[in-house]
Structures are given as C-alpha cells and as structure tokens.
Amino acid sequence: MDLSYMTHVSAFEAKTHLSQLLTQVQQGHRITITKHNTPVAILIPADVPKQATQEIIDSLLETRKKHTLSGLPVTELKEEGRR
Structure with missing residues (x-):
C-alpha cells in the first residue's frame, strides 16, 4: 500500500504500515489516524x-x-x- 500521500489512515493501516508512516512524518508530513472514520490521533514531527x-x-x-x-x-x- 502506498501511504506517501495519505493524510488520513485507519488505525489498522497505521499499525500495519507504521514504519512507512514514520518515514513520512520525518519528512514533515502530518498524518491523522482514524478509528471508525473518527480522528483519534495525529502523527507530527517531534520538533x-x-x-x-x-x-x-x-x-x-x-x-x-x-x-x-x-x-x-x-x-x-x-x-x-x-x-
């Protein structure tokens, strides 16, 4: 699954592709994690x-x-x- 341009991912996708998501976050992307289509968390760069x-x-x-x-x-x- 190509997550390079996704800004919203399900909790299952986040768990399955965490390494790819972290790479995207390191590059400055913000990724919203959803559960049943409801935002529950946002991955952002640490700085x-x-x-x-x-x-x-x-x-x-x-x-x-x-x-x-x-x-x-x-x-x-x-x-x-x-x-």
Whole structure:
C-alpha cells in the first residue's frame, strides 16, 4: 500500500504500515489516524511542538515590550481592578 500521500489512515493501516508512516512524518508530513472514520490521533514531527512553543514565547515577549504598566505597581492595579 502506498501511504506517501495519505493524510488520513485507519488505525489498522497505521499499525500495519507504521514504519512507512514514520518515514513520512520525518519528512514533515502530518498524518491523522482514524478509528471508525473518527480522528483519534495525529502523527507530527517531534520538533513541531518545540517550534510552536518557541513561537508563542517570542510572541509574548514582543507583546510585553509593546505594553507596559507605565510605572504603576502591579499591586495598585490589582486593587483598582477589585473596586
């Protein structure tokens, strides 16, 4: 069975062709595993979550640079928010 272009495979196919699927994932493909035509898992390259996490951290740091407390202490802001 040629799985080179499949993005959805059944659990049985995944079990039977795991080695081929892992090769595809190493090449950057995302593969959804289904059970009774319902998605249950996604195979993705191992470094994708690390990249996504770093992108989120970088975005938060950029946002932090743009928005400041203008010298106000956090405790004052908390108290103001409680009023």
